Amino acid sequence: MENNKPVRTRFAPSPTGYMHIGNLRTALYTYLIAKKNHGTFILRIEDTDRERYVEGAVDIIYNTLKKTGLQWDEGPDIGGPCGPYVQSERMGMFKAYAEQLVESGHAYYCFCDKDRLEEMRKIQVASGMVPKYDGHCRNLSKEEVAEKLAAGIPYVIRQKCPQEGTTTFHDEVFGDITVNNSELDDQILIKTDGMPTYNFANVVDDHTMGITHVIRGNEYLSSTPKYNLLYEAFGWDIPTYIHVSPVMKDATHKLSKRNGDASFEDLVAKGYLEEAVINYIALLGWAPKGENEIFTLDELIDAFDVSGISRSPAIFDGAKLKAINGAYIRKLTPEKFIELAKPYIEQGTGRRDLDMNVLAEMLQPRTEIFTDIPEQIDFIDELPDYDIAMYSHKKMKTNPENSLESLKALLPVLEGVEDWKLQNIHDKVFELIAQMGVKNGVVLWPLRVAVSGKQFTPGGGIEIAELLGKEETLRRIHTGIEKLSK
């Protein structure tokens, strides 16, 4: 990153379906590196594979990037100086570049047909060799080439890689990597149909778009030497490489959108906040300098540093995502929390007379994912058929007997509360506790059990009583007394 050209990075996805987490993380890092350097973040759609093209996938890419705040500066929809930004619309330009390489001796026409190649490969494999183009057409004379061309024999253009020596390239994450040139295959640049292969189009596109930093998965590590040979053959500047290791589902499997592995959309549908997901995946394979781990996107721009990117693969950990999501939910303003939680609250209870502020206040510190909410409040509509064993709690010093006493004493007290507000209920209940001369828990624990019928609840008995309303509260206490009287 020594050069001082303005930084330009690109995210170049193929529209083949969902955005999975690994993809999104690459997009995030690509965005961050651009922004960190006050550079330009470009979106390029690589849609040349008609076989794998999925209808609507481009929109998923747009929506995901927008929802996460990864706004691109140049792209198919907004244009820019280096368009078009859809690869299929750039197809015309590549062949001339390849021919230029043929001129300069860095590429050559190859007339081998698929049958011959297949045969060759079979023999190589059978004899334990690495399958590789044998250079059959590598040294055809100009005349031979012209002759075959004139005869209309189908051809491809192949890169002419050096066969001796080594090629070394530098990666910001992995350091210097050296390979033997003898292992480099004379890969096809232009196919029989005149279209470029991915690798070739990628190099030409990146250069013509002025890309200075290439951020991509480390599955490209092994083809990078060939990329560099291409850059050199053209006399172009080699970009800074930042290869990132994959996001794994477990120790041996990459995260994939197949079999239910989390895609960004799934996560959002499950009740995760976009910001939390972004925050979490930033941490998957990258470590900040300090000890803080909670970052907004803007803070990430500031904190991000390529030197913190890890070389080893990272296993996706739902528990940590959940914890971070919980931290984000707690940071929400009460208004925002209500807005986001409302659908889940309505899913959990049919009652619409509840005081949302009261409910939200109880729920907010206890919610890690919004989908947890319905189950937390399912006791509101209907008192669960709980076991009286629940009235026994050793720390509260309660048992069915004294619980029954407490509930009986509570009944007239609560009936006497005129204005059913938290503070009033609280005062009356505590008066009773003082009168009875018992520990708070002896009255409060039975109350909470009676009104909720649950082991754990969001909030204590008094809060729940306020929420349920006087009538329902008294009804449930009666139920408790009945159960305990049997």
Next chain:
RNA sequence: GGCCCGUUGGUCAAGAGGUUAAGACACGGCCCUUUCACGGCUGUAACGCGAGUUCGAUUCUCGCACGGGUCACCA
């Protein structure tokens, strides 16, 4: 199989020859507290193996093991 890459607690990871080997999540305990949660404190838990270099290796070198990637007229 050839080549390339990787390997610190259960997970994410800091570390870059000498450290009590950070921190976060998860887990246990304590405190707070009317349950749970939040918050605070605290605990258990790690350098894949074997040589070598060195006064000294988690850190450097080489093997090995394990895992991943790549070897297409796919992207």
